[in-house]
Amino acid sequence: MSQLNRRDSLKTLAALGAAGTLGGLSSVAQAQKPLTIGVIYVGPRDDYGYNQAQAQAAAEVKKMPGLKVVEEENVPETAAVQKTMTGMISQDGAKVLFPTSFGYFDPHILALAPKNPDVRFSHCGGMWTEGKHPKNVGSYFGYIDECQYLNGVIAGHMTKSNKIAFIAAKPIPQVLRNINAFTLGARSVKPGITCNVIFTGDWSMPVKEAEATNSLADQGCDVFTMHVDSPKVIVETAAKRGKMVCGYHASQAKLAPNAYLTGAEWNWLTAYKTIIDAAQNGKPHPNFLRGGLKEGYVKMSAYGPMVTDAAKKQADDVKAKMIEGKFDIFTAGLKDGKGTVVVPKTLQQTDLELEKMNYLVEGVLGSL
Incomplete structure (x- = not known):
């Protein structure tokens, strides 16, 4: 343990020297450990449809600094999606999940969210209700x-x-x-x-x-x-x-x-960026996001x-x-x-x- 701690300390000091002291420990931690985003699709990512629109946004997120994206496609609206989400949280360290299909919300997201209060769940649809659903759950949709x-x-x-x-x-x-x-x-x-x-x-x-x-x-x-x-x-x-x-x-x-x-x-990147920015900067999880042509949610x-x-x-x-x-x-x-x-x-x-x-x-x- 002492060797492991010493090695970690040296890495931290080296990173501090490279980044400068103004960035602080939070910047170093972010550089060392990117925020992991999980995206789950009910069908194939290249379906020329619903899943492809989400995958196009995820592809743009991959280009953003300080982020890691894990994806899984063809996940049915059954207990299978709970297994996928659990795996992304426990194995990949995902802190923001985009379970994109309509049927993932109830009961699957609602079953896992209370057990993982430090994970943010963002569902594509209009199903989140204030006072009824967990604060670490939210929905995004567009006026298509x-x-x-x-x-x-x-x-x-x-x-x-x-x-x-x-x-x-x-x-x-x-x-x-x-x-x-x-x-x-x-x-x-x-x-x-x-x-x-x-x-x-x-x-x-x-x-x-x-x-x-x-x-x-x-x-x-x-x-x-x-x-x-x-x-x-x-x-x-x-x-x-x-x-x-x-x-x-x-x-x-x-x-x-x-x-x-x-x-x-759809132009889901607009919603994705808003949700991810909140997670990166410690802002409250956006529980209810909506927009149309004016806001850039659709095109x-x-x-x-x-x-x-x-x-x-x-x-x-x-x-x-x-x-x-x-x-x-x-x-x-x-x-x-x-x-x-x-x-x-x-x-x-x-x-x-x-x-x-x-x-x-x-x-x-x-x-x-």
Whole structure:
């Protein structure tokens, strides 16, 4: 033990001499032992979708000084994720975890957080509640319905059949919010447009996603978007059918360059940097992070070559208003499919009603 302590002391003194005394012991400790960040994905990191968007942020974090990133992909939303998180904490020394999938939160993050009070858990989703959940747990998410509205504007200009399509996993509030925003964006161009919706039942069901795409193509839909973990199958299937696509999560332009109009993308690096900065500097863990285009949490894919100038102009004008905080998607008087007013007053992005959305607006054909 005395030899080990002596060796450690010499290392510390040498580091102090190199760094200078102004940096203090904390700087030396940080230089010697980087902050370890753990990132966990429910699917492959190169899925052209949800996981790839998170992995893109993690790749940028790896370039930041004083940090070490450990990752594990294809971890199901079961007790398996608890084992992965436990391993990252005990074996890798992770102090900040990004368990990125929706189903990781309850019960898995909530089971481990109280047992590891010195570890910060950041979950992608809207599930953290003050007074109910641990302080070392937080959530981050983006107002990507802004981008889905812009997808809809482009779709409204590009559709010839006035039938657009949305393929989704589950009718949870965030998904319904995206469907509604896409539809409202399209109907801002052509009020008579309808949006046909098929729910596959889960986040990753490639066979059903292909079947849904073909079914909606058969029904005359000519512009597609989606809310599933990996849009790859939908994008490629729609392109093969001669249809157009607005992407989601990350850019899928490489998969179908002649069909890809634009897309709604995440920019998770903004949230990652905020969370990591708090950990590095001893600030309270950010429990509830939200932002849209203005805050840099979401972004649009580049326009495809087939997008018209008129479509670009309207979408760019609306985007500028969103960034200025002068545009609301869900305005007073919106009705559901039965004609009942479901939005009695205009809703801002920060209004909790949007976190609980449980309806489809008029012009959407689909069942809950």
